[in-house]
Amino acid sequence: MVTLNIKRQEDDKIWYDTFHVEEKPGMNVLEALFEIQEKLDGSLCFRFACRGAVCGSCAMLINKVPRLACKKLVGDVKKEDISSLKSDQILTSPQSSKESNDRVLIEPLPNLGVIRDLVVDMEHFYSLVDSVQPWITAEENYDKKHLIEPATQKKLEKYTNCILCAVCHGICPAATRDDKYLSPAGLARAWRFQLDPRELEKSKLQRYNIVDSPSGVWGCDLVYKCVAVCPKKVPPTKAIKQMRRQISEK
Amino acid sequence: MIYHDVIVIGGGLSGLRAALEAHKKGADVAIISKVSPIRSHSVAAQGGINASLGADDSWKAHAWDTVKGSDYLADQDAVEILCKEAPEIVLEMDNWGTSFSRTQDGKIAQRPFGGAGFPRTCYAGDKTGHNLLYTLQEQVLKAGIKVYPEWMVTRLVTDGGRCTGFVAINIFNSEPDVFKAKITVIATGGYGRIYKRSTNSIINRGFGIGLAYRAGVPLQDMEFVQFHPTTLWDSNILITEGVRGEGGYLYNKNHQRFMKSYAPESIELAPRDIVARAIQTEINEGRGISNEYVYLDITHLDPQLIKERLSGIREISMDFAGVDPVKKPIPVQPGQHYSMGGILSSINGKTPMDGLYAVGECACISVHGANRLGGNSLLDTLVFGKRAGQHAAESIQDKDIPQDENLIKELENEKRFLSDLFGESGENFATVRNELKNIMQEKVGVFRNHENLEHAIEDLKNLKYRAQKIKVKSRAKSFNLELLDAIELKRMVDIAHVIATGALARQESRGAHYRTDFIERDDNNWKKHTIAYYTPQGPRLEYKDVTITSFYSEKREY
Numbered sequence: 105m106v107t108l109n110i111k112r113q114e115d116d117k118i119w120y121d122t123f124h125v126e127e128k129p130g131m132n133v134l135e136a137l138f139e140i141q142e143k144l145d146g147s148l149c150f151r152f153a154c155r156g157a158v159c160g161s162c163a164m165l166i167n168k169v170p171r172l173a174c175k176k177l178v179g180d181v182k183k184e185d186i187s188s189l190k191s192d193q194i195l196t197s198p199q200s201s202k203e204s205n206d207r208v209l210i211e212p213l214p215n216l217g218v219i220r221d222l223v224v225d226m227e228h229f230y231s232l233v234d235s236v237q238p239w240i241t242a243e244e245n246y247d248k249k250h251l252i253e254p255a256t257q258k259k260l261e262k263y264t265n266c267i268l269c270a271v272c273h274g275i276c277p278a279a280t281r282d283d284k285y286l287s288p289a290g291l292a293r294a295w296r297f298q299l300d301p302r303e304l305e306k307s308k309l310q311r312y313n314i315v316d317s318p319s320g321v322w323g324c325d326l327v328y329k330c331v332a333v334c335p336k337k338v339p340p341t342k343a344i345k346q347m348r349r350q351i352s353e354k
Numbered sequence: 355m356i357y358h359d360v361i362v363i364g365g366g367l368s369g370l371r372a373a374l375e376a377h378k379k380g381a382d383v384a385i386i387s388k389v390s391p392i393r394s395h396s397v398a399a400q401g402g403i404n405a406s407l408g409a410d411d412s413w414k415a416h417a418w419d420t421v422k423g424s425d426y427l428a429d430q431d432a433v434e435i436l437c438k439e440a441p442e443i444v445l446e447m448d449n450w451g452t453s454f455s456r457t458q459d460g461k462i463a464q465r466p467f468g469g470a471g472f473p474r475t476c477y478a479g480d481k482t483g484h485n486l487l488y489t490l491q492e493q494v495l496k497a498g499i500k501v502y503p504e505w506m507v508t509r510l511v512t513d514g515g516r517c518t519g520f521v522a523i524n525i526f527n528s529e530p531d532v533f534k535a536k537i538t539v540i541a542t543g544g545y546g547r548i549y550k551r552s553t554n555s556i557i558n559r560g561f562g563i564g565l566a567y568r569a570g571v572p573l574q575d576m577e578f579v580q581f582h583p584t585t586l587w588d589s590n591i592l593i594t595e596g597v598r599g600e601g602g603y604l605y606n607k608n609h610q611r612f613m614k615s616y617a618p619e620s621i622e623l624a625p626r627d628i629v630a631r632a633i634q635t636e637i638n639e640g641r642g643i644s645n646e647y648v649y650l651d652i653t654h655l656d657p658q659l660i661k662e663r664l665s666g667i668r669e670i671s672m673d674f675a676g677v678d679p680v681k682k683p684i685p686v687q688p689g690q691h692y693s694m695g696g697i698l699s700s701i702n703g704k705t706p707m708d709g710l711y712a713v714g715e716c717a718c719i720s721v722h723g724a725n726r727l728g729g730n731s732l733l734d735t736l737v738f739g740k741r742a743g744q745h746a747a748e749s750i751q752d753k754d755i756p757q758d759e760n761l762i763k764e765l766e767n768e769k770r771f772l773s774d775l776f777g778e779s780g781e782n783f784a785t786v787r788n789e790l791k792n793i794m795q796e797k798v799g800v801f802r803n804h805e806n807l808e809h810a811i812e813d814l815k816n817l818k819y820r821a822q823k824i825k826v827k828s829r830a831k832s833f834n835l836e837l838l839d840a841i842e843l844k845r846m847v848d849i850a851h852v853i854a855t856g857a858l859a860r861q862e863s864r865g866a867h868y869r870t871d872f873i874e875r876d877d878n879n880w881k882k883h884t885i886a887y888y889t890p891q892g893p894r895l896e897y898k899d900v901t902i903t904s905f906y907s908e909k910r911e912y
Contacts, residue, residue: 114830130588130589141835141836142782142783142784143782143784146826146827146828146835146836146839147827147828147829147830147834147836149830149832149833149834149835151389151393152556152557153389153393153395153397153555153556153557154393154395154397154398154555154556155555155556155589155591156398156591156592156670157669157670157673158398158481158484158666159392159393159398159555160392160393161389161393175673219526219832219833220830220832220833221833223832223833226390227503230390234495237496238492238495239450239451239492239493239495239496240450240451240489240492240493241496242449242450242451249445249461250448250460251459251460251461252460253456253460254455254456254457254458254460257453257454257455257456258662260453261453261478261479264453264478264484264485264488265481267392267397267484268392297451300451302448302449302451303451
């Protein structure tokens with residue numbers, strides 16, 4: 105058996121519920137949440153889709169660390185020790201204890217408003233990301249075959265791997281103090297298009313103008329917390345530094 | 355009441371592509387989806403998208419492979435369109451920024467896939483679906499197309515045989531509202547989650563197919579269910595065919611490359627139906643590991659190649675099975691993966707109901723026949739998504755804006771239905787759903803026979819009755835998952851019933867439909883499409899000829 109302590113919220117009411125779930129071998133946190141929703145309390149809510157760490161739906165705070173619920177095994181997280189933490193502390197990596205304490209704390213992803221239980225206001229996050237104009241402005245009369253060097257494609261891939269799960273947003277200190285901050289994901293996406301040889305130069309210039317602001321690349325604390333927690337190994341801080349340099353050199 | 359000329363239900367690849375094209379052709383179009391578009395199941399597609407880009411390749415070769423792969427059930431006029439339009443549709447995605455993997459000289463790289471005579475599968479590492487989906491979502495965003503995310507469409511509205519819109523529940527407050535459209539496009543994907551073992555996202559419950567079926571639109575070839583040969587043991591997360599395309603071997607517990615005895619020429623790269631049956635046979639006959647899985651081995655490949663081209667697979671194997679495929683073989687077993695069948699739909703995405711279109715996995719056009727080739731489903735979503743979008747935009751000129759009367763009436767009906775749905779009595783939805791999954795897995799799976807299918811149908815009739823009685827206990831206003839579970843379950847049982855009924859009637863083995871009591875393909879009696887209509891007693895079946903253009907049946911050997 106494993107015990108899940110879950111932060112619940114409906115409108116202004118906030119409370120914690122404790123559930124005991126039979127732990128099956130290889131069970132991940134998302135599966136444990138389904139055990140609860142299907143058998144113990146149908147009113148619990150959370151987002152989900154692929155259950156294979158590719159869709160980015162199930163980001164939440166697990167033992168004070170923002171992570172994808174489907175990607176964390178219950179057997180691993182129940183060994184983490186968070187007893188000495190303050191309630192508002194958020195971690196990039198948890199402290200491990202030798203002995204399993206058989207408890208897991210689940211809370212909604214920080215820095216976004218809570219809609220209910222573990223469902224947060226992702227529309228706010230999307231609007232931040234969308235404001236960097238994350239799209240290619242290709243000419244319709246295009247030369248049909250772009251030739252792109254494999255090395256260039258590999259650089260792009262580092263950033264196209266982002267699944268917009270908002271885990272980075274949840275741990276970002278700039279996002280905590282500035283709700284207009286474009287977010288690590290938004291800025292990483294901006295850089296993905298700046299790197300793309302198919303993108304028009306005038307659109308890249310426009311995009312630099314957008315991110316060149318206190319709520320853009322200059323808002324970042326360069327503490328690499330987003331890099332540490334990204335489930336897809338995307339390095340937003342690196343992108344932010346590159347864009348700062350490009351903007352400064354102009 | 356919300357109005358748009360064209361509303362697309364579903365924000366995966368086919369839905370986004372349809373919406374984008376309708377927008378380009380001047381229609382006022384919107385997308386409604388139960389998840390944000392980027393969470394759609396298209397995101398999970400791994401291996402690639404087929405297009406005859408190579409100088410030595412041709413659309414005809416692609417079409418031949420597709421028809422043979424389909425076990426001659428695909429409509430060949432539709433296959434020709436699919437293969438002819440493939441190169442253009444892939445290059446268009448490249449122009450919009452899809453991060454396709456590249457050859458040394460900068461061209462789009464292509465890898466070999468099962469059942470294909472040429473390496474024609476374009477790919478973006480092993481995250482092709484993710485990359486295509488994001489590219490389209492970006493273009494939809496750029497176009498400013500309105501998206502209604504996290505709405506659950508619950509009933510289609512018709513007026514004199516024409517679809518005039520639908521009722522949908524806003525998941526944020528559980529309130530129904532009504533949407534009016536000249537044209538509705540269903541692009542809601544597959545139903546994989548009616549099976550216990552499926553690669554599909556948890557959200558893939560086939561609701562769009564169920565919506566159309568209940569509205570009187572026929573379903574085609576539903577008994578053809580693709581089981582992917584290589585899904586990760588237990589969690590059943592997809593392990594792409596690209597792993598075998600890059601040179602992976604399949605071994606049983608005696609370290610035999612058993613595919614050599616099932617498909618001497620193609621070995622691991624035989625089509626999915628053949629490899630899935632081979633693996634299931636090995637397991638059934640005691641040559642699997644723990645009687646549950648076989649090994650997919652790439653330890654002989656260059657670790658650098660694995661890290662570059664199969665990085666997603668490596669991550670999945672390590673996260674969900676604790677196995678690093680660079681060092682150890684991946685434990686795999688067959689699992690439900692794709693629906694060849696779906697809502698009967700034309701080469702322009704039109705269903706037999708005026709004002710209603712269907713594209714993507716939820717539709718049956720039919721380009722995949724009895725067995726889909728890997729790399730053809732992503733292609734299907736884009737080619738026919740685009741065609742449907744264009745055709746829809748062109749036909750709105752001749753259509754009047756629908757009358758409100760029936761739309762309002764159905765909204766009232768939905769409100770009544772919802773208020774009756776809440777209560778304390780009745781069974782738990784999960785109990786009934788799990789039984790459904792077990793029935794389908796055990797009795798309507800890789801191997802089928804008369805007795806099992808008959809039992810399945812009896813069981814399903816019983817489940818249908820039980821599903822009707824389920825009450826929703828949670829009164830939560832927003833994100834009431836239990837409410838959605840209860841609504842979706844009813845249509846899941848409908849779909850299962852159609853699949854089992856079609857499978858029982860079809861007394862032959864063709865493609866993915868394998869009957870142990872009729873092991874041969876029977877072209878004289880069964881080279882035809884199954885068409886299923888809803889009746890309160892259960893599905894009523896009719897049959898339709900296959901469209902043949904230039905390819906004639908041969909014995910299917912690999």
